[in-house]
Amino acid sequence: MVALHKPRVLIAEDDPDTLVILRINLTAVGIEPMLASDGRTALERIETESPDALLLDVLLPGIDGWQVLEQLHAKGDPVPVIVCSGKDNILDLQRARDLGAVAYLVKPFDIDRLIEVTSEVVGLRQTDPAIDRRTAADADGVELA
């Protein structure tokens, strides 16, 4: 099926350099990036613009990434979330999984890997609207299935 519009991915990240790098790289592979530099903006843009996926940094000012994830989970929002964190401990991975994240990327991440995971998640959402029911668990400290 040919998509009528480019998949849109909201990048919630506080670091301006990372925001720009992710925007350039996602645009290059045909994904339309949207930006949020704090949790509140991320929640607002999800509410009003319904992105196809959310790339969520844990470290956000104000409402942090975990709180964003908790709120989305509580609302039952179907947006697939890829959590990005500097920690690779099992507790955080478990927490992300319990809150319905579909992937967990450990920083500093390989940009190719990030694009691969993001593209996969966006593609999965097009064929599997129930992606929020997926559970976390596999790849290099990162993915979920």
Added chain:
Amino acid sequence: MRNHRQSEPDRLRRDARIAGLRDFQTPSLEAVEQRRRQLWQRTATALALIAAVVVSFAIIPSARLTGSGAGRILFVIVGVGGGLFLWAFHKETALERLTRSLTDERVLTAALTNRLHEVSLLLDAGKQMNAHLQMDELLDTILRSACELLDATGGSVMLVEETDLVTVCALGRDAAVGQRMRLGEGVGGYVAIRREPVLIDGHADPDLFPGLVLREPYVESAMSVPLVHRAELQGVLNVNAPIGRSFTEYDLRALAVFAEQAALAVANARLYEAERAHVAALLDLRKRREVG
């Protein structure tokens, strides 16, 4: 990657041109919203006029047309209406893209502003800390600056003394000053041994922090970071959140960055103390020689 891919400003300009914002100089979401209102007001007016013409053809006897001419005219009118709607839709699509792009630019600006603000606060804190060489003054400045930076109500600074951590400065709980704990004991000891920042929400887990002494009064949210300079542990910095507020991982990172500067200042103050003691010893030696 396509080489001819348009840059963000080019894309903005193109969408602005399509949307009818000809004097588009400075990105403005307000201008886009105004243009959107204008576009749909004009479209609605034009469609209403077309509808009025169609209705008048139908109900006014003198304007009523018959035969194939009427069909053609109606076809043209409906075609104009459809074309108008498509034109408006095309403009609306460009306006939507503009809105998203401008929102993204605002987000980027906000991210840069926040980062500049953080750097500026850290720079100020660094200047204040480096203005002191007396340990007591320095520790007080470190604690107050950390609390100011993170809107914390209190905290403490613990310094390493041989195999112990000693609370040498406290804000909000003066009784803590002078308390001593072994490295590895409690939250501070855990942070000192592991040399990693810790964020505590709610009650600290005694299994995770052996030798934990429950704090009075109860602190809902707290952070502890190690003070490490050139791989040498100087101490631990603790801050407590006010009632009703919880620290986040973001706050923890800010405190960890702050702690790097604080550790440098503590190391310098210790060096200064050691030098002063050394000079005092030399002066004392010279005085003894003169007397002898």
